[in-house]
Amino acid sequence: MARLPAVSRAAAGPLMKLMYAYAKRQFGEVPEPFAVLAHHRKLFTAAAVHEGMANRAANVLPAAVRDLAVYRVAWVVGCSWCVDFGSMLHRLKGLDEAQLREIADYATSPVYNDDQRAAIAYADAMTSDPTEITDEQVADLERRFGRAGLVELTYEIGLENMRSRTYSALGITAQGFNSGDACRVPWAGQST
Known part of the structure; x- marks a missing residue:
């Protein structure tokens, strides 16, 4: 079990609910790191944007x-x-x-x-x-x-x-x- 509880869908704000829905559609369930990082909405958003950009950019190897x-x-x-x-x-x-x-x-x-x-x-x-x-x-x-x-x-x-x-x-x-x-x-x- 994580040292911090996951932010539940019910407790998540509108942006987090959208991100949760996207993640569930992508992976079948919400990855726990998403739900734990959701305690800090701005860092969660920064991490999500960064991950997406890095994933698209990493195409040389x-x-x-x-x-x-x-x-x-x-x-x-x-x-x-x-x-x-x-x-x-x-x-x-x-x-x-x-x-x-x-x-x-x-x-x-x-x-x-x-x-x-x-x-x-x-x-x-x-x-x-x-x-x-x-x-x-x-x-x-x-x-x-x-x-x-x-x-x-x-x-x-x-x-x-x-x-x-x-x-x-x-x-x-x-x-x-x-x-x-x-x-x-x-x-x-x-x-x-």
Whole structure:
């Protein structure tokens, strides 16, 4: 259960009710982060606009590269909601769900190509604290994806770090958007 209660539809203002209806139509139910962020209408609106714009702008990288890097961040941070929702999005885009089940072994698993491995390793380097990015890693990613692709990958990984850490801090957990093994998350102190 989230550390803050969700704002119910009955308690939501007119704008929130519209956003709830849109989200329910899009995803089958209102994502809990929407309902928790609704406690701060202006930040909720800013986040919704930002997410929409970022989603439309992120079109340089192949989805199979970008989405795996984003999923890895959620998995490493341990945000079960982000893993759950990300698994659903991965499936709906027709991407390889076997890759989600193999994410712990991305460096050696045959289900990944070299571009995907490089992007996932970058996600790990950006998510570590302190970050562990090297000049060689950035140069390699620029060669693979171009400057715009590198910026997109960096931005999307940073955005998922913000999402995962925010939702984890607020105690928002898996909501059941996706079922199966892909949603298993290694929590701090547990082995993978």
